[in-house]
Amino acid sequence: MKRYLSLLFLLVSCQLIFISNEVIAGGKLIGSSGATQIEGSGGGGLVPWATLTGYGTRDEVSASSFFSAVSVDDFRMSSYGASYAYQDRIEVSFAHHDFNSDDKTTALAQNIVGVKVRLFGDLIYTPWPQAALGVQYKHANNTNVIRALGAKDNHGMDYYLAVTKAWVDGPFHRNFVFNTTLRYSKANQLGLQGFGGDMKNGYRGLIEVSAGIFITRYWMFGAEYRQKSDQLSAVKEDDWKDVFVSFFPNKKAALSFAFVDLGRIGGKAKQKGGYLSLELTY
Amino acid sequence: MYRYLLVGLFVAILGACQSVPEHDDSLYYALGDKAGITKIIDIFIYEIGQTEETLHHFENTDIDRFREMQIEHVCMLSGGPCAYTGDEMTPVHQGMNISESEFNAITNAMIRALNTAGVSIGTRNRLLAIIASMRAEVIYQ
Numbered sequence: 001m002k003r004y005l006s007l008l009f010l011l012v013s014c015q016l017i018f019i020s021n022e023v024i025a026g027g028k029l030i031g032s033s034g035a036t037q038i039e040g041s042g043g044g045g046l047v048p049w050a051t052l053t054g055y056g057t058r059d060e061v062s063a064s065s066f067f068s069a070v071s072v073d074d075f076r077m078s079s080y081g082a083s084y085a086y087q088d089r090i091e092v093s094f095a096h097h098d099f100n101s102d103d104k105t106t107a108l109a110q111n112i113v114g115v116k117v118r119l120f121g122d123l124i125y126t127p128w129p130q131a132a133l134g135v136q137y138k139h140a141n142n143t144n145v146i147r148a149l150g151a152k153d154n155h156g157m158d159y160y161l162a163v164t165k166a167w168v169d170g171p172f173h174r175n176f177v178f179n180t181t182l183r184y185s186k187a188n189q190l191g192l193q194g195f196g197g198d199m200k201n202g203y204r205g206l207i208e209v210s211a212g213i214f215i216t217r218y219w220m221f222g223a224e225y226r227q228k229s230d231q232l233s234a235v236k237e238d239d240w241k242d243v244f245v246s247f248f249p250n251k252k253a254a255l256s257f258a259f260v261d262l263g264r265i266g267g268k269a270k271q272k273g274g275y276l277s278l279e280l281t282y
Numbered sequence: 283m284y285r286y287l288l289v290g291l292f293v294a295i296l297g298a299c300q301s302v303p304e305h306d307d308s309l310y311y312a313l314g315d316k317a318g319i320t321k322i323i324d325i326f327i328y329e330i331g332q333t334e335e336t337l338h339h340f341e342n343t344d345i346d347r348f349r350e351m352q353i354e355h356v357c358m359l360s361g362g363p364c365a366y367t368g369d370e371m372t373p374v375h376q377g378m379n380i381s382e383s384e385f386n387a388i389t390n391a392m393i394r395a396l397n398t399a400g401v402s403i404g405t406r407n408r409l410l411a412i413i414a415s416m417r418a419e420v421i422y423q
Contacts, residue, residue, distance in 0.1 A: 057381065169410070173408055217403070
């Protein structure tokens with residue numbers, strides 16, 4: 001069933017990618033909505049930005065959905081979700097994660113509900129950046145596994161403040177975007193391994209940054225860095241990094257590829273691999 | 283490795299922030315001086331005609347004057363030897379209540395005009411940055 005749904009999604013998206021650029025789906029400029037990050041909020045690949053999903057301006061609403069897959073040396077994760085943005089002010093999102101080890105000994109999953117409020121600023125047009133405040137409520141499924149690893153809880157809340165600015169005439173006369181996010185979290189590996197731990201237990205401030213440059217109107221290159229908590233002695237975790245390229249063929253679809261370096265996961269070191277994400281806006 | 287990247291980024295940002303000389307007409311010449319700008323504006327007007335959602339704003343527009351003013355304005359904004367004889371942006375758009383979405387639609391018409399005219403991405407972004415800086419004086423007036 002799930003496989004058919006994924007296939008349907010891919011078919012629809014292929015159609016959307018190749019439709020004309022002139023299709024209006026919200027009044028924002030192409031590429032200016034960013035993409036959907038892995039937890040379902042508007043952003044880059046790993047990091048939530050101050051941007052809301054979709055291309056809706058202050059007079060419009062917008063709905064988006066995404067599918068992404070990460071494959072590193074010993075693990076893979078698929079995620080999908082949907083979001084709704086109201087008048088460029090509030091974004092509500094949902095995402096589901098399925099995480100599996102290639103040796104089939106580990107299967108973890110979680111659901112995430114997010115709310116983001118744009119506080120002030122416009123990504124492109126105000127001299128000051130766009131800022132947004134968000135929460136992500138996460139609920140992991142495999143409580144027994146999570147407890148066995150040493151985590152305290154199977155659910156938890158992340159809070160973040162994201163500040164994002166784009167320059168139309170940036171370095172090399174290219175559009176340039178820079179984002180900084182401060183996250184307040186006690187999640188282990190996004191929450192898949194629960195919340196709180198035996199080494200440390202409690203909220204911690206984490207820094208996440210992204211930078212990107214539009215080489216052309218449709219292609220963006222960039223890099224991201226996401227600091228992580230490291231609270232479980234049984235399964236250490238590392239900060240995450242990626243370099244990405246995003247393709248915005250029109251205002252209906254966005255496609256991102258990334259090389260990710262996720263460090264240690266589930267006791268296995270040096271987990272590197274690829275990330276693919278597809279976002280559709282309606 | 284990261285140190286070099288950081289230094290590179292710093293240099294790139296410094297380069298972008300270099301102080302602008304007293305009179306910089308490089309954008310004017312990059313756009314192809316008066317002839318290039320005239321061509322861009324002619325395509326721009328054609329593209330506006332193709333943009334249905336904003337057509338009602340142009341119902342009572344004197345297109346010949348609009349064309350002259352656009353050429354003068356872009357010429358002046360790009361550092362060219364022209365005086366803009368039109369009105370300030372705020373009074374021109376008074377009472378039109380142009381939305382963010384409509385502003386972006388017209389910006390897209392300009393982007394298509396610049397692409398069609400064969401303007402390079404860097405030159406295009408320099409002009410778009412100037413247009414973007416005027417948005418607050420144009421929308422919701």
